[in-house]
Amino acid sequence: MNQEQVIEQGLMSLKSAYCLEPFPVSAKRKDKLKKLNAAIIANKQRFVEAANQDFSVRAEYDTLVADLIPTVSHIRYLCRHIDAFMKPQSKTAGWQFFPSKVWIEYVPKGVVGIIAPWNYPIQLALVPLATAIAAGNKVMIKLSEFTPAVNSVMRDVLKSIEDDCIVVEGDAAIASAFSQQSFDHLFFTGSTSIGKQVYAAAAQNLVPVTLELGGKSPLVVLADANQDKAVLDIIFAKSMNAGQVCVAPDYVLVEESIYDAFITKLNISCLVAKVRKLKQVF
Incomplete structure (x- = not known):
C-alpha cells in the first residue's frame, strides 16, 4: 500500500468516526484539549532539544517564546471560551416574517486537513489543530519533512488524541497528494507559490481553504x-x-x-x- 492510499484510508476512517459523533459536547472537546495541553507541557524539553537539532542551532528562547508558549496559551483560551463559541446566536427575521425565529448555530465541519510548515513546526501545527478540535472536528495533519526530530516528538504528543488525529509525513509529493483529498476544510501555512497550488488542488473537490501565506x-x-x-x-x-x-x-x-x-x-x-x-x- 502506497502513502497516498494510506492517506485516503486514514481520511475515510476519520470521516466514519466523525459520523458516529458529529456534534461532541463542550465537555468532551475541553477534555481532548486538556490532554493535548498536558502532553505538550510534559514534552516541553524534548521539543526544545528537537528544534535545536532540526535547525542545527536554535535558541531555547525561540522555541519557548514563539512556538510553545503561544500554543499552550491558545489551547487554554479555547478551553475558556468553547461554551461561548458553541452558543447559538439569535437573529431577527424581519417584520415581514413575524412571528418566525432565526438563529445561527455553529456546527463542526467534519475532517480538517492541516499542512504545517517548518519555520514554526510546533505552533503552526498545533494551533490550527487545537482550533479544529475545539470546533468539534477530526484532524489529519501533514508535518514538514524538514523537521524530523520535532515530528518524532509531535507524534508522541498527538497520541493523547489519537482517536481524533492522524499524522502524515513525507516530501512534496505526499503534500501534493494530501492537498487533493476531499477534506471538509483545508488549512495551509507556507509560501504564496505553494499556496496557489494547494488552493487549486483543493478546488477540484470544492474543499474550502484557509491560507496563511508569507509576503512582502x-x-x-x-x-x-x-x-x-x-x-x-x-x-x-x-x-x-x-x-x-x-x-x-x-x-x-x-x-x-x-x-x-x-x-x-x-x-x-x-x-x-x-x-x-x-x-x-x-
Whole structure:
C-alpha cells in the first residue's frame, strides 16, 4: 500500500468516526484539549532539544517564546471560551416574517486537513489543530519533512488524541497528494507559490481553504518617530527565528527628511549586533 492510499484510508476512517459523533459536547472537546495541553507541557524539553537539532542551532528562547508558549496559551483560551463559541446566536427575521425565529448555530465541519510548515513546526501545527478540535472536528495533519526530530516528538504528543488525529509525513509529493483529498476544510501555512497550488488542488473537490501565506512586509518610519526604537524593532523583527517569520520586515519606507540619519543609525545598530554575535561564537 502506497502513502497516498494510506492517506485516503486514514481520511475515510476519520470521516466514519466523525459520523458516529458529529456534534461532541463542550465537555468532551475541553477534555481532548486538556490532554493535548498536558502532553505538550510534559514534552516541553524534548521539543526544545528537537528544534535545536532540526535547525542545527536554535535558541531555547525561540522555541519557548514563539512556538510553545503561544500554543499552550491558545489551547487554554479555547478551553475558556468553547461554551461561548458553541452558543447559538439569535437573529431577527424581519417584520415581514413575524412571528418566525432565526438563529445561527455553529456546527463542526467534519475532517480538517492541516499542512504545517517548518519555520514554526510546533505552533503552526498545533494551533490550527487545537482550533479544529475545539470546533468539534477530526484532524489529519501533514508535518514538514524538514523537521524530523520535532515530528518524532509531535507524534508522541498527538497520541493523547489519537482517536481524533492522524499524522502524515513525507516530501512534496505526499503534500501534493494530501492537498487533493476531499477534506471538509483545508488549512495551509507556507509560501504564496505553494499556496496557489494547494488552493487549486483543493478546488477540484470544492474543499474550502484557509491560507496563511508569507509576503512582502513593509515598515513605515515617519519624521516624528522614535528612530532609536524603530531601529531596534526592525532588527529584532528581521532577525527573530533567522528571519523566517511570515511578517518579517522586507523593506522600510522612510520619510525623506530623516532618511540619512535613519540609515546611519540602522547601519550602526546592525554592526553592533554582528559584533555581539561574534563575541558569543568565540
